[in-house]
Amino acid sequence: MIPSPRLTQALLALVACLFVASLLTGPAGIPPGRGLVALLTGQGVEGLVMREIRLPRAMLGLAIGAALGLAGAAMQGFLRNPLAEPGLIGTSGAAALGAVLAIHTGIYASFALALPLMALVGAGLSTGVILALAGPRGSALSLILAGIAVSSLAGALTSLVLNLAPNPYAASEIVFWMMGSLADRSLLHVALALPFLGLGAALIATTGRGLDALTLGEDAAASLGINLTRLRLKLVLGVAALVGASVAVAGAVGFVGLIAPHLMRGAVGARPSRLLPASALTGAAILLAADIATRVIAPERDLKLGVLTALVGAPFFLHLVRRMAREA
Amino acid sequence: MLVLENLTVRRGLCPVVEAVSLTVAPGECVGLIGPNGAGKTSLLRGALGLLPATGHSSLAAMTPDARARAAAWLPQAREIAWGISVAHLVRLGRTPHLGRGLDDDGAVTHALARMGLENFRDRAATQLSGGEQARALIARALAQEAPLLLADEPIAGLDPAAQIATMRVFARLAEEGGAVIASLHDLGLAARHCTRLIVLSAGRLVADGPPREVLTPALLAEVFDIRAHLSDTPDGLVFQPLDTLHHHGGF
16 A cells, blocks of 8 residues: 655655745745745734635645545546546536536625535535446446546536626636636635545545456456445545545646556556555645646736646646557 | 355346356366356356356355455456556455465465466566466466365466466366366366366256266267367377367358
C-alpha cells in the first residue's frame, strides 16, 4: 500500500513547497515573511487576506488535487485501463449540472453555499442512477456504459440550461463557472468539501488489495477471495464523493485525474495499490502548481484553472500516449 | 478435496453443465477433457462458485476467503493488466494469505522456481512472450499454495518442453498430497500425465476413470469424433489421434 519511503518523502516535500508557494502568491503583493506572520497572527488586512482568501485557496488546491489524483488512480486500476478518468462514471457532469442549475435559478445569489450543495445533490443522484443502471453485480463494462449515459444526459441538460439562460450575463456566468477555478473560495467551501473528500479517500484507501488482484482479471480476483460487488460499491461511492465534492467547490478541472496516475505508474512498479497514494500526492502537486500559474501568468485576467490544466494537460497526455505506443 | 453432487449450470434456460457428480481425492491429477463447448470451463467455474449453479459443490459452499485458501483457480483468459514485475505478479497468489504471518516470500520464490522463472523475477510481466506470461500466471496459482488447483487449459500455447514440464509440476503437486483438475485438449499429454480422466460431452459426465480405461475407441468416436492410436510402451501410455470420423459431417 505504501510506496517507497524516498518517493513518498520527495512527493510530500514537493507538495509542501507548492502549498507554501500558493499561500505566498496573489495580487495583494504581500512579502513572503510578512505574509507568513500575518497568517499566524491573523492581524490586520494582511491577516484577513492570508486567512480568508489564500489559505482556503491553497487548502482546496491541495485537497482537490489529491482527490482527483486518487480518484483517477482508483478508476484506472478498477477498469484496468490507463485511459480511464474520474469523470467516467458521470459524477462530474451531474455535479456540474447541479451547480449550473443553482446559477440559473439565481438561488446562489442569496445563499452562497447553494451552488456547491446543489452540485453535491447532482453528484449523489447520478451515483444512485449509475448503481441502479449497472446493477449490483454488473461488469466494469456496464459501469462504463452507465457512466457514459449519465454524462451525456447531464451534458445535454446543462446545454439546455445554457440555451434557456434569461440573458447573456447568466450564460457567461455559467460558462465561466464551468471552466473551473479556486479563486474567491472561503473556509466555508473547505468545510463543506473536506468531509466528502475524507470519506471518499477512506473508501478508496481500502480498495488497494482488490485493485492489485484485478490485475489478473475479474475471475481470478474473485477466486482469490476478493468480493467484487463490495469492491465496486466502495469504488463508485468513493470516486463519486471525491469527484462530486471537487466539482462542487472548484468546477470542472480536467486532466489532473488522468495524468497524475500516468506520471507515477513507472515509479511504483505499476502496482495499483501503491499507485493510489503516489497519484494523490502528484495530483495535489499538479493542481497547486497550476493554480499558482494562473495567478502568475495573467494576474489581471482571471485565467481559469480548468482552462490551464487542459491546455497543459492535453499535449502532455498526447506525449504519454506516444511514449506508450513506442514501448508497445 | 472436491465433492460435486448434481451440479447444474445454466446459461439462460439451457443447461451447459447437467447434473455432474464427482469426488476428487488428494493425490489425484485429473484431466478434464471434452470437445469445444462441452462445458469444461462452466463446470470448473460453477464448482468454484464463480457461476451460479444448482446442486452442491463443496467449494462453492465455502466463504470466499476460505475457498481462496482451499482452491486456486487459473482462468483460461491470460490477463495481466499492468506491467508489474513477475515477482509481484506471482505474489498476487498470496492475496488470501496476506497478514497471516506466513512465508509469502518463500512461496513466491518456490513457485517461480517450479515454473523455471527465477531469471524473470524483476522483468515487467507484460514484456514477456505469451508462453512466458502463461507460465508466470501458473506460478501465480502455485504461489497460492492451495491444496486443490483448478486450471482451465493451462498448457494451451506453451512450447512442448513447457507443456511437459507443466504437466510434471501438476503430477508432482498430486504426489505431494494435493490435487489438480486441469481442462486439456491435448489428449496425449492427458493420457501420459493424469491419474484420472473425466470426460464431458454436451454438459454431461460421460466417462470417469484411469486414462487407459477411458480412452476407448467407442468413446473417442462418440465424444470426439476421432479415431486414435493408443498403446502401452516402455515410455508409458502413448496416445496419438489419427483421423476424424466425420460423424457430424466435419466442417
